Amino acid sequence: MEHRSDADVDAIFHALADATRRDIIARVVEREHNVSALAQEYAMSFAAVQKHVAVLQRASLVSKERRGREQIVRAELATVRRARDLLDEWESLWRHRVAQIDDVLSTSPPSTPSHHTPSHHTPPKGPS
Amino acid sequence: MTVRDVIKDVEALTLTLTADFDAPVDRVWQVLADARQLERWWGPPEWPATFPRHDMVAGGQSRYVMTGPEGERMHGWWRVTAVEPPHRLAFEDGFADDNGEPVDDMPVIQCEITVRAGADGRTVLTSTSTFSSLEAFEELQAMGMEEGSRTAMSQIDAVLADGA
Numbered sequence: 325m326e327h328r329s330d331a332d333v334d335a336i337f338h339a340l341a342d343a344t345r346r347d348i349i350a351r352v353v354e355r356e357h358n359v360s361a362l363a364q365e366y367a368m369s370f371a372a373v374q375k376h377v378a379v380l381q382r383a384s385l386v387s388k389e390r391r392g393r394e395q396i397v398r399a400e401l402a403t404v405r406r407a408r409d410l411l412d413e414w415e416s417l418w419r420h421r422v423a424q425i426d427d428v429l430s431t432s433p434p435s436t437p438s439h440h441t442p443s444h445h446t447p448p449k450g451p452s
Numbered sequence: 453m454t455v456r457d458v459i460k461d462v463e464a465l466t467l468t469l470t471a472d473f474d475a476p477v478d479r480v481w482q483v484l485a486d487a488r489q490l491e492r493w494w495g496p497p498e499w500p501a502t503f504p505r506h507d508m509v510a511g512g513q514s515r516y517v518m519t520g521p522e523g524e525r526m527h528g529w530w531r532v533t534a535v536e537p538p539h540r541l542a543f544e545d546g547f548a549d550d551n552g553e554p555v556d557d558m559p560v561i562q563c564e565i566t567v568r569a570g571a572d573g574r575t576v577l578t579s580t581s582t583f584s585s586l587e588a589f590e591e592l593q594a595m596g597m598e599e600g601s602r603t604a605m606s607q608i609d610a611v612l613a614d615g616a
Contacts, residue, residue, distance in 0.1 A: 410583065422493075422577070425483050429453075429480065
């Protein structure tokens with residue numbers, strides 16, 4: 325989850341402020357790794373490596389996907405950017421829509437609720 | 453109207469937007485249930501929509517047409533998956549061919565809208581849109597189906613931002 329805010333930027337800087345995490349990024353940018361294989365590369369516990377991955381995940385720099393019993397870590401820079409573009413566009417659309425809804429609410433009197441057949445070219449509605 | 457919250461889950465490809473309105477729940481529900489009101493807000497800027505078919509029952513279908521500034525027409529459809537008046541509507545929103553009929557291999561957006569009473573007689577509406585696949589929607593954009601609406605949307609966005 326993310327709110328688009330300075331907090332995102334903070335999360336990215338925080339994620340990249342650590343040498344191990346930068347190294348993890350460098351490895352997964354090259355190719356995806358499963359978490360266990362990744363953990364073997366470092367002189368620290370599996371749990372500690374998982375924590376580093378979680379920090380990177382929160383900053384949207386990597387993604388983790390369960391594949392069978394394995395957890396695969398991937399760099400998601402490009403994908404994340406593309407996904408964000410798509411969601412940004414949809415945010416604009418929905419901001420427009422709710423503004424329009426507000427117009428409808430403020431300009432039209434409450435319409436008659438049920439048993440009201442709206443207009444000529446509309447088939448009958450279901451029970452409302 | 454105030455947009456309370458926008459949450460983007462880039463992994464699940466989900467956008468959740470929450471807004472509240474100065475109107476009772478039943479009144480807000482009507483903008484979904486009544487096709488004549490729905491068509492006043494569904495289309496993107498400069499692409500007004502008409503809903504020649506709208507059936508708000510589970511399994512019910514809607515058909516809509518959006519008309520662009522140059523007279524271009526884009527067809528879409530809804531399939532209602534769940535409806536609990538006046539609080540919840542879940543539907544699939546997809547693309548249709550020039551005859552208005554659903555195209556099977558086009559991407560579909562899962563939509564859910566909830567309407568509930570908020571503080572001070574206001575009503576809180578939450579819209580959740582989930583995209584089936586990033587690639588599919590990017591292909592669509594590459595095909596130019598969003599032509600024109602993009603600029604208009606950013607203009608509207610600027611206007612809205614000023615008013616916020």
